[in-house]
Amino acid sequence: MRRHLITAAVAFVLGLSAAHAKDAAPDEATRKLAFDIFRQLIEINTTDSVGNVSTAAHAMEKRLLDAGFPAQDLHVAGPNARKENLVVRYHGKGKAKPVLLICHLDVVEARREDWTTDPFEFVEKDGFVYGRGTQDVKVGDAILVATLIRFRREGFVPDRDLIVALTADEEGGAYNGVDWLLKNHRDWVDADYVLNPDSGGVDSVSGKVVSVQLGASEKLYADYLVVATNPGGHSSLPRTDNAIYELADALEKLRASPFPFELNPVTREFFARDAKVEPKDVAADMQALLGPTLDEAAAQRLAKDPHLNSVLRTTCVPTRLDAGHANNALPQRAQANVNCRIFPGHSKEEIRRELARKIADPGLTVMFVAPDGSRHDTAPEEKSPAPPPIRPEVLRALDEVSAKMWPGVPVIPEMEPGASDNIYTIAAGIPSYGISGVAIDRDDVRAHGRDERLRVSAFYAGLDFYGRILRALYSGR
Numbered sequence: 001m002r003r004h005l006i007t008a009a010v011a012f013v014l015g016l017s018a019a020h021a022k023d024a025a026p027d028e029a030t031r032k033l034a035f036d037i038f039r040q041l042i043e044i045n046t047t048d049s050v051g052n053v054s055t056a057a058h059a060m061e062k063r064l065l066d067a068g069f070p071a072q073d074l075h076v077a078g079p080n081a082r083k084e085n086l087v088v089r090y091h092g093k094g095k096a097k098p099v100l101l102i103c104h105l106d107v108v109e110a111r112r113e114d115w116t117t118d119p120f121e122f123v124e125k126d127g128f129v130y131g132r133g134t135q136d137v138k139v140g141d142a143i144l145v146a147t148l149i150r151f152r153r154e155g156f157v158p159d160r161d162l163i164v165a166l167t168a169d170e171e172g173g174a175y176n177g178v179d180w181l182l183k184n185h186r187d188w189v190d191a192d193y194v195l196n197p198d199s200g201g202v203d204s205v206s207g208k209v210v211s212v213q214l215g216a217s218e219k220l221y222a223d224y225l226v227v228a229t230n231p232g233g234h235s236s237l238p239r240t241d242n243a244i245y246e247l248a249d250a251l252e253k254l255r256a257s258p259f260p261f262e263l264n265p266v267t268r269e270f271f272a273r274d275a276k277v278e279p280k281d282v283a284a285d286m287q288a289l290l291g292p293t294l295d296e297a298a299a300q301r302l303a304k305d306p307h308l309n310s311v312l313r314t315t316c317v318p319t320r321l322d323a324g325h326a327n328n329a330l331p332q333r334a335q336a337n338v339n340c341r342i343f344p345g346h347s348k349e350e351i352r353r354e355l356a357r358k359i360a361d362p363g364l365t366v367m368f369v370a371p372d373g374s375r376h377d378t379a380p381e382e383k384s385p386a387p388p389p390i391r392p393e394v395l396r397a398l399d400e401v402s403a404k405m406w407p408g409v410p411v412i413p414e415m416e417p418g419a420s421d422n423i424y425t426i427a428a429g430i431p432s433y434g435i436s437g438v439a440i441d442r443d444d445v446r447a448h449g450r451d452e453r454l455r456v457s458a459f460y461a462g463l464d465f466y467g468r469i470l471r472a473l474y475s476g477r
C-alpha cells in the first residue's frame with residue numbers, strides 16, 4: 001500500500017513536471033547556452049569570400065557532443081574543406097517519418113568600413129545584439145542547437161526523429177549545402193516535411209509583435225542577361241543604331257509590360273487571412289481577388305504595394321548595367337542583368353522566352369545566367385512546382401503557439417518573394433514550411449545590410465517559441 005502511494009506520488013510529480021516542461025519557457029541554463037552559441041556563431045566568419053562554414057559546423061558538432069549526443073547521430077560533411085554541413089538526428093518514437101529542420105550557417109559579406117561596429121564581433125548595445133547573421137540567420141542556428149540540447153536534458157522524446165541540418169552557401173557560393181545533402185546523403189536528411197527558420201517570420205513594431213507568417217511557398221530566383229551588340233565606331237560620328245539606346249528601349253519595354261497576375265492555394269490563403277486585418281478598402285480588394293475569376297482592377301490596385309505585387313505575379317527588374325568601352329567610342333556592347341522572381345508553376349526557360357518576346361527585338365539576346373555566373377542561350381526547363389496544400393497540423397500548431405505567446409496576432413501563410421533553401425527541398429519533393437519565431441521590427445529589417453541587429457528579447461522569445469512549436473507538433477498528442 002505504502003509502495004503504491006509512493007509510486008502514485010512519483011507518477012503525479014512526473015506527470016506534473018512533464019506537463020510543466022511542455023508549456024514552460026526555457027530555463028536560465030538553456031537561455032544562457034543559447035545566447036553563448038549565438039555569440040560563438042556570429043564571431044565565426046562564414047562569408048563565401050574569406051569565411052569558413054566548416055568552422056561553424058564543427059563548433060556546433062562539439063556543442064552537441066559535449067551535451068552528450070552520440071557521435072553516430074552526427075555528420076559533418078561537404079564538398080570541400082570550407083563548405084561542410086552539420087546534420088544531427090534527435091531520435092524519437094518512430095511513429096511517423098522524420099521532420100527535417102534546415103537553417104543556413106553562411107552569411108552575406110559585410111565590410112568593417114561600412115559598419116559602425118565589427119560585423120564579426122557580437123556587440124550588445126541598448127537591448128540589441130549587433131553582428132552579421134543576427135537576423136539572417138545564425139539566430140535560427142543557435143535556437144535549433146540550444147533547443148535540441150534542452151530537449152535532451154529534459155528527456156523529451158518526440159513522436160518521430162527530428163533532423164537538424166545547418167548548411168553552407170544559401171546566400172551565394174557554388175556549394176549549396178541543402179542541395180548537396182539531398183544529392184549525396186539523402187538518407188541523412190530524408191523527411192516527411194521540412195521546417196526552416198530562415199523563411200516565414202514574425203513582424204513587430206517597436207518590439208510589439210503584430211503578425212506571424214508561415215512560409216508556405218517560394219518564388220524561383222533567376223538572372224538573365226539582356227545583351228545588345230553593335231559594330232561601334234568613333235563617337236564623333238554617331239549613328240541612330242547604338243547598343244546603349246537599344247538596350248534602354250528593351251528595358252523600357254520590360255517596365256511597360258509586367259507579367260500577368262496569378263494566384264495559388266497559398267496566396268489565396270494569404271489574401272483570405274490578411275484581408276481580416278487590413279483597412280476596409282484593401283480588404284475589399286483582397287476579397288475580390290478570391291472570386292471565381294481574378295478581379296484585374298482589384299489586383300492592379302493591390303499591386304501598387306511592392307510586397308503585394310510580388311505576391312501576385314512573376315517580377316523581373318534590371319539590377320545591373322554594363323556598357324561601352326571608352327568615352328570617345330560608340331558602344332560595341334551594352335548589357336543589363338535582369339533579376340526575376342518567378343511565380344511557382346513556371347520554368348526559367350519559359351520566363352526567358354517571355355522576356356525575349358516582350359523585348360521583341362531580334363538584334364538583342366536574352367541569356368540565362370546560372371548561379372555560378374556562367375551564361376547560356378537557354379535556361380533550365382523544369383518548372384518550380386506549384387505549392388502543395390498546407391499541412392493542416394502545421395498551421396494549427398502555429399496558430400496555437402502564436403495565440404499563447406502573442407494573443408490576438410494574425411497568423412498568415414505566405415509565398416516568399418525571395419527564395420530560401422526550401423526551394424531545394426520542395427524540388428526534391430519534400431513539402432517545406434518557413435517558421436521563424438523571431439520577431440523583427442518592420443522598419444528594422446537589416447538582413448544583408450549594414451549594422452544588422454536583433455532585439456535581445458526577440459532572441460529569447462524565439463527560443464521559447466521553437467521549443468513550444470516542436471513540442472506542439474511532435475509530442476504525439
Ligand SMILES: [Zn+2]
Nearest residue numbers: 136137170198
Ligand atoms: Zn537567410
